[in-house]
Amino acid sequence: MTEQFKYNFRIIRENFNLTFKELFGGGYADLRLDGDDVLNAGIEIIVQPPGKKLQTLSLLSGGERGLAAIALIFAILKMKPTPFCVLDEIEAALDDANVNRFAEFLKDYSTRTQFIIITHRKGSMAAADTLYGVTMEEKGVSKVVSLKLEGGK
Amino acid sequence: MTEQFKYNFRIIRENFNLTFKELFGGGYADLRLDGDDVLNAGIEIIVQPPGKKLQTLSLLSGGERGLAAIALIFAILKMKPTPFCVLDEIEAALDDANVNRFAEFLKDYSTRTQFIIITHRKGSMAAADTLYGVTMEEKGVSKVVSLKLEGGK
Amino acid sequence: MYLKRIEVKGFKSFADKIELDFNGGITAIVGPNGSGKSNISDAIRWVLGEQSAKTLRGAKMEDVIFAGTETRKPLGCAEVSLTIDNSDGIVPIEYTEITVTRRLYRSGESEYLINNTPCRLRDIQEIFMDTGIGKDGYSLIGQGRVDEILSTRSEDRRNLFEEAA
Amino acid sequence: MYLKRIEVKGFKSFADKIELDFNGGITAIVGPNGSGKSNISDAIRWVLGEQSAKTLRGAKMEDVIFAGTETRKPLGCAEVSLTIDNSDGIVPIEYTEITVTRRLYRSGESEYLINNTPCRLRDIQEIFMDTGIGKDGYSLIGQGRVDEILSTRSEDRRNLFEEAA
Ligand SMILES: Nc1ncnc2c1ncn2[C@@H]1O[C@H](COP(=O)(O)OP(=O)(O)OP(=O)(O)O)[C@@H](O)[C@H]1O
Ligand SMILES: Nc1ncnc2c1ncn2[C@@H]1O[C@H](COP(=O)(O)OP(=O)(O)OP(=O)(O)O)[C@@H](O)[C@H]1O
Numbered sequence A, B: 001m002t003e004q005f006k007y008n009f010r011i012i013r014e015n016f017n018l019t020f021k022e023l024f025g026g027g028y029a030d031l032r033l034d035g036d037d038v039l040n041a042g043i044e045i046i047v048q049p050p051g052k053k054l055q056t057l058s059l060l061s062g063g064e065r066g067l068a069a070i071a072l073i074f075a076i077l078k079m080k081p082t083p084f085c086v087l088d089e090i091e092a093a094l095d096d097a098n099v100n101r102f103a104e105f106l107k108d109y110s111t112r113t114q115f116i117i118i119t120h121r122k123g124s125m126a127a128a129d130t131l132y133g134v135t136m137e138e139k140g141v142s143k144v145v146s147l148k149l150e151g152g153k
Numbered sequence C, D: 001m002y003l004k005r006i007e008v009k010g011f012k013s014f015a016d017k018i019e020l021d022f023n024g025g026i027t028a029i030v031g032p033n034g035s036g037k038s039n040i041s042d043a044i045r046w047v048l049g050e051q052s053a054k055t056l057r058g059a060k061m062e063d064v065i066f067a068g069t070e071t072r073k074p075l076g077c078a079e080v081s082l083t084i085d086n087s088d089g090i091v092p093i094e095y096t097e098i099t100v101t102r103r104l105y106r107s108g109e110s111e112y113l114i115n116n117t118p119c120r121l122r123d124i125q126e127i128f129m130d131t132g133i134g135k136d137g138y139s140l141i142g143q144g145r146v147d148e149i150l151s152t153r154s155e156d157r158r159n160l161f162e163e164a165a
């Protein structure tokens, strides 16, 4: 039980450093147990964007936090892919350049996990295979239409 | 003291209904004291987007909440303008159409209050008189450049 | 296992029945503020067995039933059906296609069905239990909640890791 | 009263001195994630007298001093100067232009100046006290915090109203 946890924890840790480097284009990320009691210790998150000094997580910018959170979520998904995943505007804090990195990432993982994403970012829409538009032509009543994607997808 | 509060509260309440209608293009908003003890009662927020039924605030969408929060802040500013106001990405949850409404609003209020806004939305940038770009050419070191606005501003 | 389609009627802003067909890759849902996008993700959570009205942004579970508009009456029932492809047999039920349905009436009565056969809520919850789906933070991430994985206390974060690991 | 300019050196990511001149209308600050935009708003808060390291996203106040990068050494001092136009006499000091300066050294020592004359922190805080500036929620709204005015408990929201009203 403890052995299983330690083993999986190490994998997520290694994954996190990789997903982080991929999304940030460098830098360093780690997970640490904040105590010796493996069964009860909390998990500390260490993040260092490329070129910057390692500092407390709270000093990161809104977009850096958003991208680091995405890296961690994908580190877990990499170890144990779920059949499907529903993500509601998780790239909200990212600038356009980072949204494109996120979209590329999503495409790689979509071979093992089916993604349903709610978004208003063009970069994320471009990564989609299917696009649905939700509107309220009649106030208060939602309607859904299938949208054709341009650029042959 | 109580009279002063009651008087100001009524003004903010009336302002809120107006700013809300202006930003949402209709609907209804109100503030209520949730008790008779004027000195200690909490303040309840009532919001009804145009055409929709009046429901609990929590059921609103992310963007509706963002726009309602902006309406309330401006209702307070309308009663008592501060000399300057620093807003950091407060329009993050708004879609492009709502960002444009927000930008128009900001322009109206900028005659009485100086605004410094941090944004990555084009609609908000278009409302600005002065634009500064912050970059990190050298990793970890911020640099600021003055950006020229197009379209004669 | 993957999602094939979802059908929603009477749930939140879906006064008229809507149906979305999913492909195996990436499906994006777009639209203006307040149009109903997050309501679709709420519908998925709800049909998977979510029991907390608060997680669905309501005060009580009855809040998920279409409440009417200025021009439409409220409805008396909310219904969501989720159809999954089970050709890989991940779900230990001998069907290659499984449809789970949940209904809630204003009276407070609930109905649960698997392939149109009445069952209990926990029968639906158990279908997804071993797949890792159903708990927030990792396979179902709500609007404004992605930052939580960084800001929760390190002890709470542990629960998320234990579920995955 | 309005802001004329801000000068920042050694504060957070501003290792090299930067200066922004403000006009009376709307000034927009743009740039990529992590470039330093919110750090400018932190600099404004700090020079106005913010004493909570947490509000400035740090663990301790020393965190606001430039900590160095992979290629640059940390600095020993953070300094921010904010110049305001007081031609309308809103601030009861007989200057038409007022510059407030705050410095923090790694030793923990602080310096505060008004028009280059040493003063106490509270002298700076008092300048802005009656203008309504300085408390979060209404004139200084931090990133990710605009929703708070709706989600705080109705009693906490009261404080915001009382400050304004
Ligand atoms: N039971 C209900 N009956 C009718 N309408 C409802 C009900 N529950 C929620 N709604 C409406 O659904 C709308 C919110 O929809 P939703 O959260 O899906 O929007 P969204 O498309 O995600 O928008 P955003 O881009 O702002 O996040 C609200 O306007 C709310 O009034
Ligand atoms: N004391 C310090 N020394 C050096 N760098 C610092 C210091 N404090 C914060 N930083 C850096 O400043 C960066 C954050 O800047 P800021 O929050 O202003 O970004 P931003 O432009 O607002 O980005 P976003 O668009 O993502 O919100 C972080 O990368 C952080 O490492």
Ligand SMILES: [Mg+2]
Pocket (backbone or CB within 6 Å): B061, B062, B063, C037, C038, C039, C143
């Ligand atoms: Mg939404």
Ligand SMILES: [Mg+2]
Pocket (backbone or CB within 6 Å): A061, A062, A063, D037, D038, D039, D143
């Ligand atoms: Mg920021």
